[in-house]
């Protein structure tokens with residue numbers, strides 16, 4: 001099972017930027033915790049951060065045929081990027097969107113996420129722990145898909161016998 005974690009603009013500044021909203025934890029620390037969880041659960045994991053919309057689109061496209069799941073915090077692009085939304089929809093890979101802050105309890109322009117609408121699930125407002133919850137949710141989603149595919153394959157084998 002392979003999960004790709006994609007982090008949007010300004011998340012490289014976690015631990016420095018607006019600590020009263022995003023807390024003191026650095027992105028590297030969040031990723032270290034996710035890596036621990038992945039190792040304990042035999043999950044392959046890759047991390048990517050970019051401040052550029054096109055690079056995020058490229059990274060999502062690269063997941064095609066490679067990753068079983070995507071965990072993404074598109075950050076400010078959640079509220080503006082049709083390109084990132086279309087990329088998530090195009091690859092048809094289960095995707096969970098994470099926001100450290102509760103975007104629904106902030107400015108009006110943050111309340112709508114264009115990207116969340118094409119995701120399997122959204123976790124917002126529980127800080128860095130949201131990424132951990134996303135890992136648990138994603139392993140569950142992927143396991144269910146794999147179990148369904150195996151059952152389908154078995155049923156087809158039965159029909160052909």
Ligand code: DQA
Pocket residue numbers: 009010011073074075076077078098099100101102103110
């Ligand atoms: C964020 C929320 C966005 O509105 C904001 O632009 C971010 C971070 C969050 O994780 O809470 O950069 O995605």
